[in-house]
Amino acid sequence: MEVNLKRKDDALRHIVLSGHTQYQQPEITSCRHAGEVVPVGPYEVMAGGTMYLQSQDLQRADVLVPLTDEWARLLRNGHRYDVLPAILPDFGGVPKNWRNFLCGKVLPLLEEGKKVLAFCTAGHGRTGTFLASLIAILETREQTPDPIKAVWERYCDEAVETLAQAEGIFAIRGEELPDEHYQRTLRYGQVLIPRNDES
Numbered sequence: 001m002e003v004n005l006k007r008k009d010d011a012l013r014h015i016v017l018s019g020h021t022q023y024q025q026p027e028i029t030s031c032r033h034a035g036e037v038v039p040v041g042p043y044e045v046m047a048g049g050t051m052y053l054q055s056q057d058l059q060r061a062d063v064l065v066p067l068t069d070e071w072a073r074l075l076r077n078g079h080r081y082d083v084l085p086a087i088l089p090d091f092g093g094v095p096k097n098w099r100n101f102l103c104g105k106v107l108p109l110l111e112e113g114k115k116v117l118a119f120c121t122a123g124h125g126r127t128g129t130f131l132a133s134l135i136a137i138l139e140t141r142e143q144t145p146d147p148i149k150a151v152w153e154r155y156c157d158e159a160v161e162t163l164a165q166a167e168g169i170f171a172i173r174g175e176e177l178p179d180e181h182y183q184r185t186l187r188y189g190q191v192l193i194p195r196n197d198e199s
């Protein structure tokens with residue numbers, strides 16, 4: 001009974017939103033990221049997007065790392081969630097303390113064997129940045145010269161969406177972004193995304 005009611009609500013909401021001229025699906029992609037497991041160094045992280053995650057997917061994780069602040073619809077009454085928020089701007093970059101945050105807060109969880117689920121909206125830009133950043137920390141340059149390519153291979157080739165994200169990933173190792181990533185970014189139409197050199 002409850003399921004039917006829920007579906008009715010969802011259908012109604014969809015109709016209302018569709019009638020609003022400002023409403024558009026954020027992204028149409030062939031992939032649906034709902035907490036798949038991605039290797040990062042000796043560990044694994046679950047990754048997804050709020051567009052695809054269901055409430056029950058959250059129950060599979062020990063700790064949630066929301067990279068977006070729009071995920072309240074996934075929360076269920078009566079459930080306990082351990083949450084480590086790491087809100088990143090959509091189509092933005094990473095904060096100055098990004099590496100320290102990952103090393104100081106996220107790695108200890110992985111070392112403890114916690115199942116960590118990181119997610120943004122579609123599971124591409126911010127989630128891809130999170131995964132590639134962990135790879136940049138946990139895997140050497142010799143093992144994995146390009147953490148972004150590694151995420152494309154292990155997770156999704158639409159992961160990491162902006163110059164600022166890509167630069168932030170390579171900056172973790174004190175490196176410049178290889179030219180080929182600029183070309184990819186241009187191809188994906190991200191040239192309008194401003195670089196925020198101050199953050």
Ligand SMILES: [Zn+2]
Pocket residue numbers: 029031032033123124156157158159
């Ligand atoms: Zn994808």
